[in-house]
Amino acid sequence: MAGEPNASVRNVGQQRTVEIIRMVLLPLVQLALFIVGSAVVLGLIIVVVAFLLSRSDPMLFQTALAILPQVMIDGVVRGFLFATIALGYTMVYGVLEFINFAHGEIFMVGGFVGAGVGYLMQQIGLLTILPPLLFVLITVLAGMTVSGLLAMTTERIAYRPLRGAPRLVPLISAIGMSLVLQDLVRLIATSTPLGFNARFETPDFGQAIKLAEIPLGERSMPVMISPKAIIFITVAVLMLIALNYLVNATRLGKAIRATAQDMSTASLMGVNVNQIIALTFLIGGALGGAAGVLFGLNIGTVNPYMGFIPGIKAFTAAVLGGIGNITGAMVGGIVLGFLEAFVSSYLSMFTGGKFSGASYADIAAFSILILILIFRPSGLLGEAVTQKV
Amino acid sequence: MTTPRPAPDPWTQLRARLSSGPGGYVFLSLYAALCTGLLLLNTRTSLLTDILFILFMLLALVVYRSQVALGFKLGLGGVLFGLVLPYFGVLNPYYIDVATQAGIYAVLALGLNVVVGFAGLLDLGYVAFYAVGAYLWSIFSTPQIANLFAGAAPIASGWFYAFILLGLAIGAGFGVLLGLPVLRLRGDYLAIVTLGFGEVIRVLAVNLDKPINLTNGAQGIKDIGRPPLPLADFVRGTLGWTLDDNQLYQLFFYLLVLVILLLTVTAVSRLKHSRVGRAWEAIREDETAAIAQGIPLVRMKLMAFAVGASFAGMMGVVFAAKQLFINPPTFDLLRSISILSMVILGGLGSIPGVILGAVLVTLLDLQILPRIATVLRDAQKAGLPIPAAFDPTQYQRLLFGLLLIVMMIFRPEGILPEQRRREALHANEDTGTPEA
């Protein structure tokens, strides 16, 4: 027990570091592959369809190609939005097999916290002097704190008393919680200077960055990405890395995974199940809150009912990726974001304006949800679940 | 209201004395006469009339729960809801409209109860079937029809009755259409998918103004046809009542809804006590055991979906004709959830409970919230610190949301549960009246 151990400890330590890096980065590589894959597949489809249609309308092909890079950027941003919200659904589902219907509202609350912080800073004149990145840091942290605590509180009030009740009972309670949160925030917002449609005040982030310029007949089409979108993607990626580390490489993560596997056994092994569930809500809620802040920052306004549709879509993303699977939720979010961006940009163009793309993007999302649930309920990355008799 | 917990002795005794035997007849007659008299003396819309009206509606519950001869119950109910309420409605159209709405919602809630309460399938897109029925009649009875069939004129309003049946059939058809792919799903997934379906139907209603203008988009359809008034000459001539068309239509729709409600209750309770109802209940209790009894799971679930949807489709036709105007927001998710909260408030699976739930939620929504709003506005004028922007009538989500949470946590079986289940949950309590 002397002489050698030091080296072997170091060796083990090194191995462990490598292992951790692998576990943290592997999902991100998978994610990147899916981003590239979705972009290529959908891009090809667009090219083919546009080519087929271009016989009747020669300009269509050019226009379709010219906006393609912009649509892809848009797809990535939407994708990360859905991915960060979807994580909250999937974590809670993984542990409790329960659809936290109110998660969309947790996201919305995050947006309001950001708007509130922005408003306060504007009032005291901080907004003009604060560096934009510091502003992002402060609002995101504030949003994460409030949303995470709120998610934990909802669990304590409306879900924990119903644990062990038939499946639909906590689901109905969660639907109720979703409605209550919508109107509570509305009550607060309309009683303060924020108002129903609250402006999300931010420091000046500067002009959109022009990535390229695509010639299109006499004119040219610029490909732009706004600094806010870059911030969104960066923060989202950072959070995903942190989450992967937390779940795969820490004791807490192990406890969460154990609880998800089998709650009663985990409890026998000394895991405090109630605490782990509360923490799961806290983490999922914090991610949702951060997504809300970033979303508000990007869009410029927030309102109390804005969480619902992104919530359902993020749930779709979670199911698409395989509910309960963290990497799956990210992948599902990306795929769904791309699909939506493509449908909303091209449907109207390809049908000569007969169908409005934006509204049918919603229908596309719900159709995907229905199709996935019917044909592959375990999702893209999920494992088949066998039923116990 | 009766309290669920074992009551102190004097109260139990009093209840027993007032709900059965000669005491019961006297009490019910007195209550009915008093309510009727006071209501007819206070016809102006006011807080007092609101309270009287609610007491009047609750009278139906008291009559139902009492242990008196069935003939007496039916006779009293017939007089109160067939004569007194319509007459009162002539004096004050607002209240009969509330009663009509409550009736419409009661039918919808009974339909949803077949799906959620009997078969245990959570359907969050129920209002879609209602929308289908409503748009069906709206498109065919207005010039919108010309966009569907070039040159076609709106259908004669006498076809309304045929369209009630058509709404029933098309509602059932849509129920099967949605049900076929999704009924293999597990309960919570089913809820989300039906929610998605409801949203799809609403988005379609908003967007199907192109490529052909079917639904007239977000503007909605106005000037919807209504059926010719039956017996108008009789009422005006022979009875000599001077009523304008609107008043007569109000009475007409009230009575029509009442008849449909009675038919619905009959149909639903017959189903419930048949092989079909037992199969649904078995599926809700334990799917695996139900299959082992030879119950075809998907077919029975489809049947529940179709039956529930058919009531909504039928009521959609009636609603469109009564309202004369419909637009997509009428059929949003909140409407589905409000119907769900009626079912849950009253008691999943319990027919009288669901009707009570529908009446209570409608009264809350249409009468009590506006009344609170008025009171708050007065208080605000008197200088109390109430935010100016706060309007309780706009906070339905809060109301329905709280209702769902509170019921789930404290009384998941509802306020008027199915008798049998109530016995199961409160084993020591005295048993009440047998079920309808």
Next chain:
Amino acid sequence: MALLEATEVTKSFGGLTAVNAVTLQIEAGRIVSVIGPNGAGKTTFFNLLTGIYKPDSGSIIFDGKTLVGKRSDEIAALGMRRTFQNIRLFNNMTVLENVLVGMHTHLHAPFWQIIAHTSGLRREEAQARERAREHLAYVGLAAKGDELAKNLPYGDQRRLEIARALAGQPKLILLDEPTAGMNPQETIAATELIRRLRDELGLTVVLIEHDMRLVMAISERISVLDYGTKIAEGDANVIRSNPRVIEAYLGKGAAGHAEAPADSA
């Protein structure tokens, strides 16, 4: 021809072969037991017979019809009914209603008759209730028809499951551990009931059971499963002295001095 013929039936979950090429022939009017240590694949075998699982390979012929590919409810309708190891009653329905649900496949009043409440329907309902009471009386629950199933004592719940299965007028009834958790008196009564099912009603009975006294007393034929494979078959005497059976129950080395498997494994 046998009433039930299962040939080379195999089912695996992931890497685990739960039922491995099991062949079983059951003649009509017999009482047959399937025994084996815990985890031997007995309940999985029942689940394969009743269509809850689809076999990976092999054929199952019941009453001349192939069962593979049929849904559970279709199989039940053909006349094969079962009870469950962990009692699956419709807890919040009454005892009588539980039996009525068991009759589902024999009630045929069409939908419109239910809505119209025709005399035909009322007659059918009345007869069904009458028959349901007879079934309850047969298993000794005549007085309990209006109680909720979940309020019955344990032994009565097992009887009710049998009554519910009888309501389907089956040709064959599969009983999954019908006496599990019963005290000696209850077990004797249950044994008696099982025997009556065959003697008086002419049913074919297949049971999974751990109580060896019961198995040996009433089975005309016993099949032993171990690790998903059938290791022995025959009447009580053959099984009692089969070394592989003794080994499966008591472990290697026990074969020499144990005469019969213990009462409950």
